[in-house]
Amino acid sequence: MKPSADRLFIAVTALWLVTSPRPSFAQPPASGAVTAPARLTAAERDAALSSIQAELQRTYVFPEKRAALVERLDRERKAGRYSVDSPAEFAERVTADLTDASKDRHLYLVNDAARYTAAKAPRVRETDTDAYWRQRALREHHGLTELRVLPGNVRYLKVAGFHWVQDETGTAYDDALRFLKDGDAIIIDLRDNGGGTHAAVRYLVSHFLDGDVPLLTFLAGSKPPEQSRTLEHLPAGRLMGKPLYVLINPRVASAGEEFAYHVQQLKLGELIGSRTAGAANNNSLVPVAPCFVLSVSHGRPVHAVSQTNWEGVGIAPDVETPPEQALEVAQSRALKKLLATSGLTPALRSEYTWAQTTVEAGLHPVSVPPQALKSLAGRFGPNEVSWKDGALWLRRGSRPPVRLTPLTAEGLFSVEGYEVLRARLTGKALELLWSDTPEPTVFARG
Structure with a gap:
């Protein structure tokens, strides 16, 4: 059973x-x-x-x-x-x-x-969440605090904590997983996730595995071992086969570490960042008069693959990088993997390459000497590139000027406020490149 x-x-x-x-x-x-x-x-x-x-x-x-x-x-x-x-x-x-x-x-x-007070309150069912944690789960959207579409259709989910409220949290996960399902690659951000409940971890990780796969065996004193397996029915369906990247740092602990450990041990994706805290034991929250709650470890999990856990040692990343750069590193690796996919259409290849250029420029900012930038200023048809406040500015026709930021050392610039537009300055011409147009519009220097 x-x-x-x-x-x-x-x-x-x-x-x-x-x-x-x-x-x-x-x-x-x-x-x-x-x-x-x-x-x-x-x-x-x-x-x-x-x-x-x-x-x-x-x-x-x-x-x-x-x-x-x-x-x-x-x-x-x-x-x-x-x-x-x-x-x-x-x-x-x-x-x-x-x-x-x-x-x-x-x-x-x-x-x-x-x-x-919440810990002392009687519960109708053993599975009920106490009032304090239920309110916190609802106010923090069950820990699912951010969903984003990143360039290249890489889908991002921030899991701030693994809350679980019986008969309520699953719906929030279903919506989030349907959002992720439409992505070409997936990034799950666990940074600073201090934990939560196994039920939420089990629900999330089940989407990346077949049903009835052994996860953890829980040992607690003389009690019979209890085994957890992946769920067989998931309203949002499975997300298997998509590149998966999970962001971690030293403040990822407990249930946060459990999800990262599953990803690593079951080879579901890559962990990006730095080693986690190392808190694996199962704990109970016990009220202590007059106003305290004692957390006491009463059991320990044993993983189906490693036959151990992460207590005291934490989980090492597959790709070690400063945690503040983990998202950009994950984006870069996701886009490189997508670009290596066989049979890509020209449109998809162009989209991934465009996104990759932006990400790489963020990871490795380009430094161009001011004198070299100044030499690129000039008039290009109805457009003007000027030098001001230590940067180049582009005015297109009668529009207000916008700042240009170097993306590469070869004269490619991002255009402030326009993710779909870039400018290339060759010294002799201005090329305006749009993300959905294969050929640039070229304006000779006047």
């Missing part, structure tokens, strides 16, 4: 919750909502530490490490390290000690009364 997508999850990682907190959203307080105390009492601190230690003893994924974690908290408590009245500072100190003792990026304490 296969486990459901909603029972198997990798909850949001410490990178997302601690090092880059998101703003809370204004809303009326829920019935029974807890207000965070301005100051912690000694009794509240002791009670919180006791609850944390009990949870570690009961559920932490590695039984052999439980005693050491509990002892670390005891030692620091006796030394007075936690004798602070600020809930935020208390949570930060506990988190620092748990992380240091375990090296586990899913083991941390958050000071957040709204999340505490």
Whole structure:
């Protein structure tokens, strides 16, 4: 029997919750909502530490490490390290000690009364998302925050987080995947994606594989292993066979890493950027009075291909590049692959080449000496090229002048505000090139 997508999850990682907190959203307080105390009492601190230690003893994924974690908290408590009245500072100190003792990026304490209230609220079904995470998923469009058509019909999807709301998130993914399906190549941007749920990862990766393919086996203490497989029915259909590029950086963690790991291990595409965080364990979010949420690792995933996971080591990119250039590098590689396709029509070859020139100029900006640029200025029929403010400017007839930026050292320029228009200056002539016209319009110098 296969486990459901909603029972198997990798909850949001410490990178997302601690090092880059998101703003809370204004809303009326829920019935029974807890207000965070301005100051912690000694009794509240002791009670919180006791609850944390009990949870570690009961559920932490590695039984052999439980005693050491509990002892670390005891030692620091006796030394007075936690004798602070600020809930935020208390949570930060506990988190620092748990992380240091375990090296586990899913083991941390958050000071957040709204999340505490949501975590304590009863659920009708085990698969229900609590109120805090459901609201966040809806406001962030389930983590699918940007869709774009890049030059050359390369389709781009930004996945900021892997949210999952039962009976709601799948529809958002269906729409996004239909958009990607019409592209010639696909780029999925995971940069800064700190995690989410396995159900969302499973839904997305299923589109790039056949149905019923083994993904992960989840191990949790003495419980029977649970295996996750790709879905067999997908409303948007499969996206197999298209070039796929996935952008990663050191802030990609947990469920974000899971998707990248599937892409790499199952050879679905290329990872572009830099090594990820290394947070693989499965965690639960446990309310701790008076206003905290403890993330505690209770299990670990084992991948069907590698028979291990990415905990503590992260995932290395296939193509290492500064993360801020990863999108342009992925575009360049996608366009080169498309240009190498056999049987391309002249129109497609021209479109890909046009796009490739733009991308390469962004990756490798051309520097032309000012004197050489000045020599290209002049009158060309009804058009004028002038030198002003350290750049060349093109005026076409009576239109306002627009800036020219070098694309190549051979005199090819982009025209500001006109992606479909370029100018080539040879010294003797001005050539205006349109993306959908095979031959340039030539104007001799006057």
